[in-house]
Amino acid sequence: MALPSVSLAEGEVTGVIGGLVGGDLNNVLFGNVSAKGAFDNGPLYGVRAGWIARFFGIEGSYVTSPSGVNLSLPNAGPGINARVSYLEANVLWIMIPGPVSPFITGGLGLHQYDSDEAEDLKKMGYNVGGGLKINIKAITLRGEVRDHITSFEKGDFRIGDVITNLTGHDTLHNVEISGGIGVRF
Numbered sequence: 418m419a420l421p422s423v424s425l426a427e428g429e430v431t432g433v434i435g436g437l438v439g440g441d442l443n444n445v446l447f448g449n450v451s452a453k454g455a456f457d458n459g460p461l462y463g464v465r466a467g468w469i470a471r472f473f474g475i476e477g478s479y480v481t482s483p484s485g486v487n488l489s490l491p492n493a494g495p496g497i498n499a500r501v502s503y504l505e506a507n508v509l510w511i512m513i514p515g516p517v518s519p520f521i522t523g524g525l526g527l528h529q530y531d532s533d534e535a536e537d538l539k540k541m542g543y544n545v546g547g548g549l550k551i552n553i554k555a556i557t558l559r560g561e562v563r564d565h566i567t568s569f570e571k572g573d574f575r576i577g578d579v580i581t582n583l584t585g586h587d588t589l590h591n592v593e594i595s596g597g598i599g600v601r602f
Contacts, residue, residue, distance in 0.1 A: 479502070
């Protein structure tokens, strides 16, 4: 019998645009001086590509934000401002396959912080999140929230003892809120 074959998986490429919601590292007190480390709110853009089957998918993504790291001390000169980029591999669980598909995602990857004032930093990190995909023929509309999680250690950013202590053994949660338009093939 000649029956049309059903595709087991579809490729998908999605352009992503959104925002990165800032997160505090912590607020540390050194004598009478308060130090603060934070990620600024800012735009985010990038691309995701992968293979989606009925209930599961895998994808790679590259997203970047010029907002970067903002670390500073009062009366201590310039701090650090850096661009942040995430290169990650994720697994998706599509809870209800169909034209409107909610999903949960998680993965690992390289988190990069590029700075003019200090040594660039590359760290392994992970992310968790979820969202909604709306499939219209070969087009996908997508909205999602992801938490990019990076652990810092003493000595990261290398700009002196005070800032080093500020980032010592701390974990940063940097939340992405994004939407995208994709093409399935």
